Amino acid sequence: MTNQDKLFATDEELLEEAGRRAEALRREIEHHTYLYYALDKPEISDAAFDSLMRELRQLEAQYPQLVTASSPTQRVGGYVGEQFAPVAHAQRMYSLDNAMDLEELAAWMGRIREDLGYLPELDCELKIDGSSIALTYDDGVLVRAATRGDGVTGEDVTANMRTVRDVPLRLRQEALGAIAAPSLELRGEVYMPKASFERLNAIAEANGKAPFANPRNAAAGSLRQKDPKVTEKRDLATFLYAIGDDGALNVEGQFQLLEWLREAGFHVNPDVMLAKSANEVLEFCQKVQEKRGSLPYDIDGVVVKVNSFALQRQLGFTARAPRWAIAFKFPPEEKTTLLSDITVQVGRTGVLTPVAELEPVAVAGSTVARATLHNLDEVHRKDVRVGDTVIVRKAGDVIPEVLGPVLSLRPEGAEPWQMPATCPSCGSPVIHEEGEVAYRCISLECPAQQQERLAHWVSRGAMDVDGMGDEIIGRLVETGRVSDVADFYTLSADELELLDMGRVSKDGKPIRLGRKMAEKLALALEASKGRPLARVLFGLGIRHVGKTTAEQITATFPSMEALQAASEEELAQVEGVGPIVAHSIYLFLRTPANGEVIERLGRAGVSLADAAPGEGEGLPQCLAGMTFVLTGSLVQSGMTRDEAGEALKARGAKVSGSVSKKTSFVVAGEAAGSKYDKAVALGVPVLDEAALLRILETNEPPVVA
Numbered sequence: 001m002t003n004q005d006k007l008f009a010t011d012e013e014l015l016e017e018a019g020r021r022a023e024a025l026r027r028e029i030e031h032h033t034y035l036y037y038a039l040d041k042p043e044i045s046d047a048a049f050d051s052l053m054r055e056l057r058q059l060e061a062q063y064p065q066l067v068t069a070s071s072p073t074q075r076v077g078g079y080v081g082e083q084f085a086p087v088a089h090a091q092r093m094y095s096l097d098n099a100m101d102l103e104e105l106a107a108w109m110g111r112i113r114e115d116l117g118y119l120p121e122l123d124c125e126l127k128i129d130g131s132s133i134a135l136t137y138d139d140g141v142l143v144r145a146a147t148r149g150d151g152v153t154g155e156d157v158t159a160n161m162r163t164v165r166d167v168p169l170r171l172r173q174e175a176l177g178a179i180a181a182p183s184l185e186l187r188g189e190v191y192m193p194k195a196s197f198e199r200l201n202a203i204a205e206a207n208g209k210a211p212f213a214n215p216r217n218a219a220a221g222s223l224r225q226k227d228p229k230v231t232e233k234r235d236l237a238t239f240l241y242a243i244g245d246d247g248a249l250n251v252e253g254q255f256q257l258l259e260w261l262r263e264a265g266f267h268v269n270p271d272v273m274l275a276k277s278a279n280e281v282l283e284f285c286q287k288v289q290e291k292r293g294s295l296p297y298d299i300d301g302v303v304v305k306v307n308s309f310a311l312q313r314q315l316g317f318t319a320r321a322p323r324w325a326i327a328f329k330f331p332p333e334e335k336t337t338l339l340s341d342i343t344v345q346v347g348r349t350g351v352l353t354p355v356a357e358l359e360p361v362a363v364a365g366s367t368v369a370r371a372t373l374h375n376l377d378e379v380h381r382k383d384v385r386v387g388d389t390v391i392v393r394k395a396g397d398v399i400p401e402v403l404g405p406v407l408s409l410r411p412e413g414a415e416p417w418q419m420p421a422t423c424p425s426c427g428s429p430v431i432h433e434e435g436e437v438a439y440r441c442i443s444l445e446c447p448a449q450q451q452e453r454l455a456h457w458v459s460r461g462a463m464d465v466d467g468m469g470d471e472i473i474g475r476l477v478e479t480g481r482v483s484d485v486a487d488f489y490t491l492s493a494d495e496l497e498l499l500d501m502g503r504v505s506k507d508g509k510p511i512r513l514g515r516k517m518a519e520k521l522a523l524a525l526e527a528s529k530g531r532p533l534a535r536v537l538f539g540l541g542i543r544h545v546g547k548t549t550a551e552q553i554t555a556t557f558p559s560m561e562a563l564q565a566a567s568e569e570e571l572a573q574v575e576g577v578g579p580i581v582a583h584s585i586y587l588f589l590r591t592p593a594n595g596e597v598i599e600r601l602g603r604a605g606v607s608l609a610d611a612a613p614g615e616g617e618g619l620p621q622c623l624a625g626m627t628f629v630l631t632g633s634l635v636q637s638g639m640t641r642d643e644a645g646e647a648l649k650a651r652g653a654k655v656s657g658s659v660s661k662k663t664s665f666v667v668a669g670e671a672a673g674s675k676y677d678k679a680v681a682l683g684v685p686v687l688d689e690a691a692l693l694r695i696l697e698t699n700e701p702p703v704v705a
């Protein structure tokens with residue numbers, strides 16, 4: 001109906017038109033909700049989606065008679081009241097039998113094989129660690145949501161479940177054809193994603209409220225809120241995986257049911273497999289266990305189900321659980337053990353880190369005997385004391401963590417732990433600055449040098465590894481990953497990403513470096529491999545070898561090999577290198593440990609020889625044989641002297657730090673100093689910045705008047 005038509009339409013016609021539009025909008029909104037939640041493939045932006053919702057809301061406000069219970073605008077309803085009404089489940093909601101290890105799982109498959117005479121197809125799914133939920137749809141419309149309760153009677157949580165965005169308020173039309181009964185009870189798990197859980201607890205902490213122990217409790221608690229508006233904010237999600245009465249749907253098995261659920265608009269977990277053999281089942285379990293930590297939600301095992309509904313019926317139930325399904329539970333991730341001592345590690349930056357020494361205990365498949373306690377604040381916050389029985393946790397591949405003490409088992413007289421007053425490594429007094437978490441040893445004799453050497457290597461004038469700051473180096477050293485400059489080149493982006501930054505977030509989680517920074521560093525390290533030899537030489541931090549000296553040396557000895565072969569006398573003949581410097585270089589290069597580091601640098605791909613002039617540079621070597629000295633600041637171009645020097649060298653020039661008779665040209669920028677005076681005194685031609693820029697633009701040697 002055009003606006004023109006609307007002018008002449010009757011009220012009935014207008015209402016009819018609005019009804020058509022509202023229904024079209026609902027279908028469209030449902031379709032995009034389906035794409036977003038069930039398929040994880042949104043096609044329109046959040047803003048466009050909101051705009052559709054807004055139009056529907058406006059229409060419904062204008063014509064309240066058009067509002068339906070299943071309209072996407074009707075997710076949040078009124079108060080639940082004091083109690084949740086009891087709901088009798090049409091079919092009992094059973095629990096599952098458990099297999100505590102792979103052997104028990106194999107034994108269960110053996111029993112199935114015995115009962116049926118063969119091993120049928122088995123559907124393998126993740127066991128989502130949330131709260132069970134039963135959703136009833138009458139004629140395709142959500143009418144009730146209930147918790148499991150005792151399996152026979154649950155609680156009515158419809159108003160709250162309606163606020164969960166991935167629960168369709170009505171089923172997609174495409175899926176209705178397979179329904180064989182007026183009412184369907186569909187089941188699944190309502191859970192809280194790890195990220196939402198962390199956010200929720202951070203807010204609780206900020207408000208001085210007790211945090212939830214885990215995402216499962218948080219999900220169950222959020223589901224039982226009196227006010228659905230609170231539930232709505234909790235960011236719950238669902239995975240559907242079951243049907244109360246499989247006779248109500250024309251599908252033959254579990255795997256097909258999951259497909260239908262997805263088709264009907266539900267969020268269905270993508271990690272499913274239809275296994276054809278016991279081996280495939282065991283492999284699935286192992287694979288899931290490995291990736292458990294990287295999933296955005298908690299799981300506590302794998303559920304294996306006989307796929308065919310006909311066979312399920314044949315196998316039946318025990319009093320408690322179906323015979324046709326089993327839950328393979330992951331080994332526990334938390335154990336208790338004795339905290340036998342708290343020792344202190346001195347990092348290369350001088351920071352003292354308390355470490356929990358534990359009675360060795362097997363947690364999630366590996367033995368844990370030590371765990372960092374990060375800092376004194378952390379020790380006090382967790383209130384762990386020597387002699388305590390503590391809870392140790394290890395989730396997936398994650399580093400072990402001491403969660404806290406079992407207070408009732410604390411031995412009498414256990415004292416709060418304190419930092420030692422002196423450094424356990426060198427005995428100097430420990431410093432603690434106000435406002436700082438860290439306790440430090442600042443003695444020069446404590447091995448802090450290592451850190452400094454590494455920092456020098458990556459610095460601007462040396463290898464210029466952009467982003468490799470002191471904090472990151474400190475962590476690389478403290479974690480034992482990098483102890484000399486060659487170790488830098490063994491780091492991958494994947495490893496850097498997980499680097500524990502030695503700090504904890506508000507909710508007690510270790511802060512890691514992260515992907516973006518890791519990739520940046522990996523690139524910067526890669527780029528640094530191609531720096532000129534002078535940078536390498538300077539970066540090694542040889543005593544008395546500054547930047548200019550390094551450049552003078554490599555101009556004569558353009559490869560590390562040539563340098564290593566040079567005698568002290570030969571080195572001393574280089575302009576700007578006296579006997580002291582020559583001796584220092586010679587000694588450094590002849591020290592076996594240093595030779596080894598240099599060799600490893602070479603093997604890692606760090607360039608240890610300069611290209612011969614003109615080689616591979618692509619620039620005309622118009623300045624070959626000329627020596628330049630730069631002084632003052634280059635204000636016109638904004639180039640640093642280093643950059644200008646590199647540009648000249650790229651054209652074949654040598655660049656020196658001091659003016660002598662051998663100097664061909666001095667380039668004098670703004671506020672040039674004594675080098676300018678010396679050039680004038682020696683009769684060396686002086687170029688201004690404009691002349692320099694002309695060289696770089698034209699690639700022609702300077703013209704001297």
Ligand code: AMP
Nearest residue numbers: 095096125126127128131132189241303
């Ligand atoms: P339990 O509570 O340990 O007896 O385990 C049974 C519960 O596991 C069921 O009531 C479900 O809530 C839950 N569960 C989680 N994921 C699944 C799944 N994929 N299939 C069946 N049950 C599951």
